[in-house]
Amino acid sequence: MEMIKIINLHKSYGDLEVIKGIDLDIKSGEVVCIIGPSGSGKSTVLRCVNRLETPTSGRIIVDGKDIMDPDTDINHVRTEAGMVFQQFNLFPHMTVLDNVTLGPVKVRKMPRSDADKLGLALLEKVGLADKARNYPEQLSGGQKQRVAIARALSLKPKVILFDEPTSALDPELVGEVLEVMRQLASEGMTMVVVTHEMGFARDVADRVIFIDDGVVQEDSNPGDFFSNPKNPRLRDFLGKVA
Amino acid sequence: MEFHFDWSVFFESIPMLMRGVKFTIVITLGGLSLGFFLGALIGLMKLARHAFPRTVAITYIEAIRGTPMLVQAMFLYYGVPMALGIRIPPLTAGIIIIAVNSGAYIAEIVRGAVQSIDPGQTEAGRSIGLTRSQTMLYIVWPQAFKRMIPPLGNQFIISLKDTSLLMVIGVGELLRTGQEIVAVNFKAFEVYLAVAVVYLAMTLSIAKGLRMVENHLDMKTTR
Numbered sequence: 001m002e003m004i005k006i007i008n009l010h011k012s013y014g015d016l017e018v019i020k021g022i023d024l025d026i027k028s029g030e031v032v033c034i035i036g037p038s039g040s041g042k043s044t045v046l047r048c049v050n051r052l053e054t055p056t057s058g059r060i061i062v063d064g065k066d067i068m069d070p071d072t073d074i075n076h077v078r079t080e081a082g083m084v085f086q087q088f089n090l091f092p093h094m095t096v097l098d099n100v101t102l103g104p105v106k107v108r109k110m111p112r113s114d115a116d117k118l119g120l121a122l123l124e125k126v127g128l129a130d131k132a133r134n135y136p137e138q139l140s141g142g143q144k145q146r147v148a149i150a151r152a153l154s155l156k157p158k159v160i161l162f163d164e165p166t167s168a169l170d171p172e173l174v175g176e177v178l179e180v181m182r183q184l185a186s187e188g189m190t191m192v193v194v195t196h197e198m199g200f201a202r203d204v205a206d207r208v209i210f211i212d213d214g215v216v217q218e219d220s221n222p223g224d225f226f227s228n229p230k231n232p233r234l235r236d237f238l239g240k241v242a
Numbered sequence: 243m244e245f246h247f248d249w250s251v252f253f254e255s256i257p258m259l260m261r262g263v264k265f266t267i268v269i270t271l272g273g274l275s276l277g278f279f280l281g282a283l284i285g286l287m288k289l290a291r292h293a294f295p296r297t298v299a300i301t302y303i304e305a306i307r308g309t310p311m312l313v314q315a316m317f318l319y320y321g322v323p324m325a326l327g328i329r330i331p332p333l334t335a336g337i338i339i340i341a342v343n344s345g346a347y348i349a350e351i352v353r354g355a356v357q358s359i360d361p362g363q364t365e366a367g368r369s370i371g372l373t374r375s376q377t378m379l380y381i382v383w384p385q386a387f388k389r390m391i392p393p394l395g396n397q398f399i400i401s402l403k404d405t406s407l408l409m410v411i412g413v414g415e416l417l418r419t420g421q422e423i424v425a426v427n428f429k430a431f432e433v434y435l436a437v438a439v440v441y442l443a444m445t446l447s448i449a450k451g452l453r454m455v456e457n458h459l460d461m462k463t464t465r
Contacts, residue, residue: 091381
């Protein structure tokens with residue numbers, strides 16, 4: 001079953017066209033990594049999926065709902081498609097637990113005690129139950145991102161969108177975040193991950209997609225993608241990052 | 243003519259000034275409470291997606307900031323009743339003028355503070371399914387409010403001092419009370435000095451109070 005279907009997506013900022021016609025299907029349970037040079041439009045594609053960016057044209061279907069349809073409740077779609085940001089974007093004025101329970105309490109109208117139980121379970125899952133009463137500023141970057149993952153999970157989404165989740169981290173903190181993502185993948189979570197972590201893409205992804213110059217240049221399984229890339233731009237890119 | 247500073251006049255005038263202080267405080271508190279709501283509303287309107295509320299907000303802010311408060315007071319108290327055929331009691335007029343005047347400045351404070359919050363905060367709020375207003379209420383506003391406190395403190399002090407202009411519409415506030423005392427004893431130096439000292443005591447209290455609020459908020463979170 002298709003979780004996300006992107007049809008002929010275009011996105012321009014003024015005269016600058018950053019997405020030049022992208023088609024993409026992501027099935028339920030799939031882990032898809034999107035890689036590409038900076039400025040290639042890969043984050044923009046991800047941000048169009050939950051309409052943080054409004055597509056210029058094209059269609060995006062998330063869990064059967066057309067996000068461009070005026071009758072679609074975009075807030076509901078966003079609860080089905082959680083997002084993890086490069087800069088974490090935790091709420092600094094709330095405790096770690098409140099960061100995780102805000103969605104369940106305000107969006108799902110869950111009673112406080114149930115939300116706290118859920119929040120603590122999710123923090124346990126990312127290994128941070130002992131930080132529940134701390135404020136985000138008291139955490140390391142890796143811990144912040146794990147809280148952000150717990151927050152994204154708090155509404156029990158069907159898919160999680162990761163926008164360069166480890167790019168803002170010190171190298172020694174990348175591993176703990178990837179570990180949590182690996183665990184999610186093994187539990188069957190549908191994941192779309194914009195990343196520069198080639199190792200993660202190779203080991204965890206079911207499919208790897210290379211976006212450059214606003215179009216999909218390559219879309220294949222990790223084996224072929226890394227060992228036998230067909231697209232010359234991808235060969236060039238892999239040569240630079242490897 | 244020799245001038246002697248008369249301490250007894252200075253000290254005796256202070257209790258007499260308290261009647262005026264009461265009005266000054268009532269007008270300041272009333273005017274600023276209303277002014278804060280008005281300013282928050284206008285400030286958010288200036289950030290609205292639609293052009294109409296933005297235009298209303300900009301017109302209001304420019305009109306108030308671009309004219310002297312003294313003129314606004316005379317216009318409301320003497321001008322408006324002629325057009326509407328109703329009399330506005332001086333105290334009510336004073337509160338309205340402080341509210342309308344401070345509202346324009348507070349609107350700019352609110353707008354600036356809200357705009358200074360990282361757009362990533364709004365994105366994170368929307369990404370968990372919060373509506374626009376929920377995101378403002380639970381995420382942006384609490385963070386912006388903290389940043390508003392120092393400039394709001396400034397505005398509170400300015401508005402408190404501006405209440406002295408209301409003597410022209412006959413509000414019995416602090417400066418007018420001082421003037422009435424001078425009219426009787428002609429001790430302008432002592433009495434107006436006492437008036438100044440009482441204003442200073444009030445503005446210093448505001449500054450102190452705001453520092454306490456800031457420290458309290460700092461203890462609650464670190465950012």
